[in-house]
Amino acid sequence: MVLFAMLRHGDTDWSADGRIQGRSDPTLTDEARERLRRFKLPEVCARMRIVTSPLARCVETAALLGAPHAPREPRIAEMSWGGWEGRRLADLRAELGPRMSENEARGWDFRPDGGESPREVLKRVRAWLAGLTEPTLAVTHRGVIRPVYAQAAGWDMLGRPPVKLAWDAVHVFRLQESELSIESVNVR
DSSP, rough: OOOEEEEOOBHHHHTTTTTTTTTTOOOOOOHHHHHHHHOOGGGGGGOOOOEOOOSSHHHHHHHHHOTOOOBGGGGGSSSOOOOTTTSBHHHHHHHHHHHHHHHHHGHHHHHHHHOHHHHHHHHHHHHHHTTTTSSSEEEEOHHHHHHHHHHHTTOOOSSSSSSSOTTTSSSEEEEETTEEEEEEEEOO
C-alpha cells in the first residue's frame, strides 16, 4: 500500500479569467505566488517525495513549496483540451448547445475537440501510479485530480462530485495493489 497526495497548481491569469488551460502554459499570477509562499503543506505530506507536472504553473508551484528540483512527470500533465484551450466553458456551452450537453453527458468519455477524455487521463496517471514505491505528493492539475478522485469515490463524472474538492487543498489517496481509495480530501 502506498499513499499519494495531489495538489493543484496556483492560479494563473487564465484560471482567474475562467479560461480552459489544458496543455497551454500560462504562468502563475503574482497573487498566487504570494499565497504559495505562505502555504504550508499539511503534516501528511511532511515525508512525501514531491513530483510535478512539467507545465510551468506546476513547476513554479513546487518550487514555491520548497521543491525547486522536483522531478517532472509528463504522465501527470493536464488533460489536453485540444481546440478548446483558451476558451471559457460557458462560451462553449452557448456556442455548441446540445452538442456540448451530449458531450458532457458522456461522463468518463467526455472529449473536447482534439483533446483527451478523463478516461484517457486516468489511464496515463495509473501507469505512473503503478511505479510508485514511496509516499508521493504530485503537484498537478484539476483535470488530473478529478479522474483519480472519481475512480476512488466511484463517481461516474456526471453531475456534481460526491464531495466538492477545494483546489487550494491537498487530496490524499491510497493505492493498494491496483485499487484506488480516498484517504482524505480537502486537507489543509
